[in-house]
Amino acid sequence: MKEETFRTQYLDRLSEIFPSIAAASTEIINLSSILNLPKGTEHFITDIHGEYEAFMHVIKNGSGAVRTKVSDVFGNAISEPEIRELSTLIYYPAEKIELVRSELADNEMKDWYKVMLYRLIAVCKYSASKYTRSKVRKALPKDFSYVIEELITERADGADKEEYYNEIINAIIRTGQADKFIIAMSELIPRLVVDRLHILGDIYDRGNGACDIMDLLATHHSLDIQWGNHDIVWMGASEGQLICIANVIRVSARYGNLGTLEDDYGINLLPLAAFASRTYENDECKCFGIKDDEVKDYDLDVSMNEKIHKAISIIQFKLQGQFSKKHADFHMDDRNVLEHIDYKNGTFSEFGNRYKLLDDNFPTVDPADPNRLTPEEDDIMNRLKVAFSRCKRLHEHMSFLLNKGTFYKVFNGNLLYHGCMPLDENGEFKTVEIYGEKLKGKELYDRLDTYVRRAFLAKDPVEKERSLDIMWWIWCNKDSPLFGKDRMSTFERYFLSEKEPQVEKKNAYYSFLDDERVVEQILREFGLTGEKSHIINGHVPVKKGEKPMRCGGKLLIIDGGFSKAYQGETGIAGYTLTFNSHGLRLVAHEPFTSTEDAIIRGTDIHSDAVMVEKYDRQLTVGDTDNGNKMRTQITELEELLSAYRDGEIVERI
Numbered sequence: 001m002k003e004e005t006f007r008t009q010y011l012d013r014l015s016e017i018f019p020s021i022a023a024a025s026t027e028i029i030n031l032s033s034i035l036n037l038p039k040g041t042e043h044f045i046t047d048i049h050g051e052y053e054a055f056m057h058v059i060k061n062g063s064g065a066v067r068t069k070v071s072d073v074f075g076n077a078i079s080e081p082e083i084r085e086l087s088t089l090i091y092y093p094a095e096k097i098e099l100v101r102s103e104l105a106d107n108e109m110k111d112w113y114k115v116m117l118y119r120l121i122a123v124c125k126y127s128a129s130k131y132t133r134s135k136v137r138k139a140l141p142k143d144f145s146y147v148i149e150e151l152i153t154e155r156a157d158g159a160d161k162e163e164y165y166n167e168i169i170n171a172i173i174r175t176g177q178a179d180k181f182i183i184a185m186s187e188l189i190p191r192l193v194v195d196r197l198h199i200l201g202d203i204y205d206r207g208n209g210a211c212d213i214m215d216l217l218a219t220h221h222s223l224d225i226q227w228g229n230h231d232i233v234w235m236g237a238s239e240g241q242l243i244c245i246a247n248v249i250r251v252s253a254r255y256g257n258l259g260t261l262e263d264d265y266g267i268n269l270l271p272l273a274a275f276a277s278r279t280y281e282n283d284e285c286k287c288f289g290i291k292d293d294e295v296k297d298y299d300l301d302v303s304m305n306e307k308i309h310k311a312i313s314i315i316q317f318k319l320q321g322q323f324s325k326k327h328a329d330f331h332m333d334d335r336n337v338l339e340h341i342d343y344k345n346g347t348f349s350e351f352g353n354r355y356k357l358l359d360d361n362f363p364t365v366d367p368a369d370p371n372r373l374t375p376e377e378d379d380i381m382n383r384l385k386v387a388f389s390r391c392k393r394l395h396e397h398m399s400f401l402l403n404k405g406t407f408y409k410v411f412n413g414n415l416l417y418h419g420c421m422p423l424d425e426n427g428e429f430k431t432v433e434i435y436g437e438k439l440k441g442k443e444l445y446d447r448l449d450t451y452v453r454r455a456f457l458a459k460d461p462v463e464k465e466r467s468l469d470i471m472w473w474i475w476c477n478k479d480s481p482l483f484g485k486d487r488m489s490t491f492e493r494y495f496l497s498e499k500e501p502q503v504e505k506k507n508a509y510y511s512f513l514d515d516e517r518v519v520e521q522i523l524r525e526f527g528l529t530g531e532k533s534h535i536i537n538g539h540v541p542v543k544k545g546e547k548p549m550r551c552g553g554k555l556l557i558i559d560g561g562f563s564k565a566y567q568g569e570t571g572i573a574g575y576t577l578t579f580n581s582h583g584l585r586l587v588a589h590e591p592f593t594s595t596e597d598a599i600i601r602g603t604d605i606h607s608d609a610v611m612v613e614k615y616d617r618q619l620t621v622g623d624t625d626n627g628n629k630m631r632t633q634i635t636e637l638e639e640l641l642s643a644y645r646d647g648e649i650v651e652r653i
Contacts, residue, residue, distance in 0.1 A: 018637065034621055432479040
C-alpha cells in the first residue's frame with residue numbers, strides 16, 4: 001500500500017512537469033529518438049602538471065579528433081596544406097587571422113574570409129550532425145546563435161536557398177564581423193567534436209601554467225576530474241594544512257615555479273625569502289638546484305630560489321616529524337628523518353645503514369629537538385597559513401576541483417582513477433586502517449572521498465583537522481591509492497648520493513597489471529562487468545619499452561607525459577585516449593614545440609594513434625549511462641501516460 005501511495009505521489013509530481021498526454025507523449029518521442037543518435041566523443045587526459053600550452057593544444061585538437069573531422073569533411077577535395085591551415089584556424093583563430101591579415105591585401109583578405117567561412121560551416125555542420133538540434137542550440141555562442149543555426153542546418157539539397165546563404169556570408173564580411181564570427185565558429189567546433197572531457201588528476205606542480213589550466217577548465221561545457229596526489233596536496237594547502245603548504249612551496253621552488261604562487265595567486269613569500277636569505281647567506285645550497293633544466297620563470301634569481309628551496313624543505317621535514325608522532329597510527333615514523341641524523345658527524349642512519357650527507361649545514365635544527373620549528377619558522381608558517389587560506393583565486397580553483405572532482409569515476413563502462421588500487425602480494429584488496437576503521441577496495445575510495453569533502457566543509461574543528469591531516473596521508477602514505485609506493489624518499493633524494501636509500505617500492509598493484517583475474521576483480525568491485533569495461537589509469541609515466549595497454553587492453557595507462565621533466569624517461573609526451581561511437585583510440589604524442597610554431601608553420605602535435613577497441617556496430621546514446629537514465633525516464637513517462645488515460649491522474653490543462 002505504501003509503495004502504491006509513493007507511486008501515485010511520484011506520478012502526480014511528474015505531471016507538474018508534463019501536465020498533459022500531449023506533453024508526456026512528446027517527451028517520450030524525443031527521448032526515444034535521442035537513444036538512437038551516435039554516442040558522443042569522450043576525451044581522457046591525465047598528469048598535465050602545469051604545462052598549459054601543450055594542454056591547451058591537446059584540448060583544442062581533441063587529441064587529433066578535430067583534424068580527423070576536417071579530413072572526413074573534405075577528403076581529397078582540398079590539399080594537405082589547406083587542411084593544415086584550416087585546422088590551425090580552428091585551434092588559434094584570432095592569432096591565425098592576424099597572421100593572414102599581415103600577409104594579404106584587403107581584396108585577398110575578403111576572398112580568404114569567404115573560403116574559410118564556408119569551410120568552417122561545413123566542419124561545424126558535420127560535427128553537429130550527431131546531436132539533437134536542441135543540444136546544438138545550447139552550445140551556440142550567444143552573439144551569433146541565430147546565424148550559425150541557419151547556416152549549419154542548411155539542407156544539402158537546398159539549392160533554392162543558395163542565394164540566401166551566400167548573402168549571409170557576404171553580410172558577415174561586409175559588416176566587419178568576419179573575425180568575430182570565425183572565432184565563434186572555431187571555438188564551437190572543438191566543443192561539438194568532444195562531448196565529454198575526463199581529467200584523471202595532477203593538474204598542479206612542475207609547470208608554471210596550472211592557474212591558467214584551471215581557468216580554462218572552468219569554461220569547459222562538460223567535464224569531470226579524478227583527483228591526483230598533486231591536486232590533493234594543493235587542496236590541503238588551500239585549507240591551511242601546514243605540511244601541505246610547505247610541500248607546495250617546496251615543489252614550486254624545486255621546479256623554478258614560485259611565480260605560480262606569487263604572481264598567479266598572490267601568495268606573499270617575502271617573509272620566507274628574507275628568512276632564507278639571512279639563514280643561508282653563506283650556504284651554496286648545492287643540493288637544492290632547480291630540477292627542470294629549462295627554468296620557467298626567466299626573471300628568477302636562481303640563488304634566492306635555492307635558499308628558499310632549502311629553507312622550506314627543512315621546515316617540511318620538521319613538520320613531517322611532528323606529524324609522524326601525532327599520528328603514530330598512520331605508521332609514517334620512517335619520515336621522521338631529522339631524528340636519524342648524526343649532526344656532529346654529518347651522517348644519516350636508515351635501515352641499519354649509515355650514509356654521509358651531501359649537505360650537513362642545518363643552522364635552524366636543534367639536535368636535541370630536531371623537529372621543533374624556530375620562533376621565526378613558526379611565524380612564517382602562520383603567515384603562510386593565513387595567505388593560503390585567504391587567497392580568493394586559489395579558493396575558487398580549489399572549490400572547482402572539489403565540486404567537479406572525485407576519487408574515482410565510473411562512466412560508460414569504464415573505471416577512471418589516478419594512482420592505483422592498493423593490493424597485497426597475492427593480488428587481493430589490501431586492508432587499510434584509517435582512524436581505527438579497516439577499509440579496502442571501493443569502500444576505501446569512498447571513505448577517502450568523504451574525508452576530502454569534510455576537509456573543506458566540516459564545521460566541527462576537530463573533524464576538520466582530522467580530515468585535513470588525511471590530505472597529507474593521501475599525498476605520501478604507503479597505503480594511499482593516489483601514491484602507490486612504500487614511502488616518499490624526498491629527504492634521501494636531496495641529501496644522499498647513494499641510489500639504494502632513494503628507492504621507492506611500488507605497490508603490488510603494478511605487478512598485476514596483466515593479470516586478468518585481478519583486473520576483473522577491480523572492475524567488479526565498482527560494479528563493472530563485460531568485455532567492454534576498462535580501467536583507465538593515470539599517475540605513472542609509461543617509460544621507454546613499457547606498454548600503455550595492459551591485460552589485453554582491459555587496463556590503459558595514459559599518463560599524459562606533459563611534464564618536460566619526465567620526457568627524457570618516456571621518450572614521448574605521453575598518452576591520451578578518445579572514446580567515440582566507433583571505439584577506443586589510444587594516442588601517443590610527441591612533445592609540443594610551441595603555440596607560435598603551431599600558428600606560423602601550422603605544426604600540430606605529431607601523434608600516433610592505436611585503436612584499442614573497434615566495435616562491429618556504431619555505439620549510440622542508448623549504449624551509454626545517459627541512455628540508461630533516458631530509458632528509465634521513458635518507463636516513468638509511459639506510466640504517467642497510462643495514469644492519464646486510466647483517469648488516475650487528471651491532466652493539468
